[in-house]
Amino acid sequence: MWMCKMFKTIVILCLVVCSVTAELCSNSKKDKKCVCKRTTDSELLFPVTVADCSNINLNQFPINGELDSELNYLDVSLNNIQVLSAKSRLNNTVLRRINLSRNQVSNIDGGFFDEVPNLDALDLSYNNLTSIEPNLLKGLHILHNFDLSYNNLTKLPWGVLSSAKELFIVDLSYNPLAEFLNFPGTLKELEITTNLTSISLNNVGFTTLINSFFDGYNKIKHIELADNKMELIPSLPQSIEFVDLSGNKFTFVSAAYLNYKSLKVLKLNRMPSLVNIHHYAFFSLRSLKILYITDCSNLKEFNELVFGSTYHNYDVNPTSIYLARNGLQIINDSYEYFFDVMKNVDLSDNPWHCNCNILWLQKYNTPNSVLDHQKNLRCSTPDDFSDRSIMSLKDHELPKCFPEKFVRTHHRVVVSIMILSMIILLLFILYLLKYTAKKNSNNVGPNSPYNIQVTDD
Numbered sequence: 001m002w003m004c005k006m007f008k009t010i011v012i013l014c015l016v017v018c019s020v021t022a023e024l025c026s027n028s029k030k031d032k033k034c035v036c037k038r039t040t041d042s043e044l045l046f047p048v049t050v051a052d053c054s055n056i057n058l059n060q061f062p063i064n065g066e067l068d069s070e071l072n073y074l075d076v077s078l079n080n081i082q083v084l085s086a087k088s089r090l091n092n093t094v095l096r097r098i099n100l101s102r103n104q105v106s107n108i109d110g111g112f113f114d115e116v117p118n119l120d121a122l123d124l125s126y127n128n129l130t131s132i133e134p135n136l137l138k139g140l141h142i143l144h145n146f147d148l149s150y151n152n153l154t155k156l157p158w159g160v161l162s163s164a165k166e167l168f169i170v171d172l173s174y175n176p177l178a179e180f181l182n183f184p185g186t187l188k189e190l191e192i193t194t195n196l197t198s199i200s201l202n203n204v205g206f207t208t209l210i211n212s213f214f215d216g217y218n219k220i221k222h223i224e225l226a227d228n229k230m231e232l233i234p235s236l237p238q239s240i241e242f243v244d245l246s247g248n249k250f251t252f253v254s255a256a257y258l259n260y261k262s263l264k265v266l267k268l269n270r271m272p273s274l275v276n277i278h279h280y281a282f283f284s285l286r287s288l289k290i291l292y293i294t295d296c297s298n299l300k301e302f303n304e305l306v307f308g309s310t311y312h313n314y315d316v317n318p319t320s321i322y323l324a325r326n327g328l329q330i331i332n333d334s335y336e337y338f339f340d341v342m343k344n345v346d347l348s349d350n351p352w353h354c355n356c357n358i359l360w361l362q363k364y365n366t367p368n369s370v371l372d373h374q375k376n377l378r379c380s381t382p383d384d385f386s387d388r389s390i391m392s393l394k395d396h397e398l399p400k401c402f403p404e405k406f407v408r409t410h411h412r413v414v415v416s417i418m419i420l421s422m423i424i425l426l427l428f429i430l431y432l433l434k435y436t437a438k439k440n441s442n443n444v445g446p447n448s449p450y451n452i453q454v455t456d457d
């Protein structure tokens with residue numbers, strides 16, 4: 001009995017001592033209490049101390065002493081913090097990440113991040129910032145990842161990123177920044193390091209992008225420019241590997257704007273304005289692996305030459321093409337050579353015109369074939385076949401194309417039969433010839449009884 005009591009005491013003692021002493025921390029999440037724990041960063045495989053204070057109705061940023069002084073990652077997202085005042089700034093040299101996303105921050109004192117010199121990721125997305133102080137980031141020398149997306153910023157102070165010499169990723173999306181940004185050398189005036197590898201400028205209001213915008217930034221691999229109002233594909237750095245240009249106002253796509261030898265992923269989704277993809281449009285994208293062109297309702301054709309020449313000698317070898325929910329009616333059977341060596345093709349929910357030219361897709365009517373969402377491959381026209389699954393069409397329902405298909409799929413058989421018939425015919429002729437020759441030798445040869453007798457007279 002006393003053993004049990006002692007054990008209980010030990011447990012209670014341990015709970016008091018072992019549980020985190022910081023007053024904001026708790027073992028489970030409740031109103032205004034964070035979950036603090038020691039864990040392993042799954043990417044870096046490194047032990048870290050984490051405080052998860054997300055979605056706990058915080059009105060104020062935690063102050064020193066409320067949290068473990070050894071804290072590495074602090075998540076205060078999804079709260080109601082409005083002001084970050086210098087008085088409550090954290091003083092912590094081991095803090096590496098702060099997530100302030102989805103609060104209502106409209107004001108940050110200039111020196112707020114001065115005492116967290118080892119911060120490498122700062123997420124300020126989804127707040128109410130309309131401006132930021134020029135010295136806001138001056139203490140953050142190793143900031144790698146800075147997210148200011150979904151605020152209401154119309155401009156940024158010159159030189160704001162001058163201290164962040166190791167900045168790799170910056171996200172300024174969903175701020176009305178177009179007018180401010182679209183001048184030669186803006187990125188340099190902001191003192192964004194030319195070592196930058198990723199920049200997101202979705203929905204900032206660009207109608208055009210000046211050609212020199214990325215000049216000097218030769219290490220950028222990832223660019224997002226989706227949901228702007230651009231009518232032409234802008235000029236990008238040659239180093240680019242991923243680009244998202246979805247939701248713009250392009251009416252056509254042509255090779256003249258797509259000459260990026262390292263580009264692996266190209267996204268051109270959600271553009272009702274897009275009606276034409278020119279021949280050879282993607283011909284120069286020699287590294288292209290994944291192409292997205294979805295939700296472009298007025299795109300009726302994905303012609304057989306968008307990657308260049310047809311059949312076996314393609315230079316571009318994507319592994320995945322997503323063409324769902326466009327206005328496509330036909331797709332040329334020369335893509336068979338393409339699809340045969342690919343991983344994913346999505347042609348679903350297009351208004352296909354069903355005639356014999358579409359039957360070649362039935363080749364991919366197997367569960368693990370390259371073709372995704374096969375059930376959603378349906379005819380739109382002609383009326384007789386409206387909403388029929390392409391995979392369920394029968395040859396005899398399309399009588400006019402029966403010979404064509406027959407010839408196509410039974411090509412070899414037909415040729416073999418023809419060759420065989422010719423051989424038989426040839427043998428028969430030979431036999432006939434021989435037979436007649438023999439008959440002749442018996443009957444009408446020089447010694448034949450029917451031969452005209454040569455007399456000596």
Ligand SMILES: *[C@@H]1O[C@H](CO)[C@@H](O)[C@H](O)[C@H]1NC(C)=O
Nearest residue numbers: 064069090091092093114115
């Ligand atoms: C931050 O903490 C260190 C020691 O932990 C102390 O020396 C320094 O004065 C503090 N700075 C501020 C601004 O509180």
Ligand SMILES: *[C@@H]1O[C@H](CO)[C@@H](O)[C@H](O)[C@H]1NC(C)=O
Nearest residue numbers: 054077078099101102121123
């Ligand atoms: C910050 O928190 C939000 C909401 O909880 C989450 O969606 C986002 O991915 C987090 N940011 C980072 C950099 O982890």
Ligand SMILES: *[C@@H]1O[C@H](CO)[C@@H](O)[C@H](O)[C@H]1NC(C)=O
Nearest residue numbers: 082103104105106127128152
């Ligand atoms: C922040 O902005 C959102 C909409 O963007 C608005 O609903 C909210 O009231 C704003 N909060 C403050 C404190 O201004």
Ligand SMILES: *[C@@H]1O[C@H](CO)[C@@H](O)[C@H](O)[C@H]1NC(C)=O
Nearest residue numbers: 128129130151152153154176
């Ligand atoms: C953004 O700021 C402007 C003023 O600068 C204001 O008129 C507008 O309502 C704000 N938008 C949002 C979504 O808060």
Ligand SMILES: *[C@@H]1O[C@H](CO)[C@@H](O)[C@H](O)[C@H]1NC(C)=O
Nearest residue numbers: 164165166192193194195196
């Ligand atoms: C870019 O990074 C290299 C090392 O990776 C460094 O030597 C150079 O100073 C950096 N350049 C800038 C402009 O920060």
Ligand SMILES: *[C@@H]1O[C@H](CO)[C@@H](O)[C@H](O)[C@H]1NC(C)=O
Nearest residue numbers: 304310330331332333334357
């Ligand atoms: C497919 O493209 C080739 C090459 O341009 C063309 O000869 C052929 O007629 C096309 N097939 C169909 C069914 O349109």
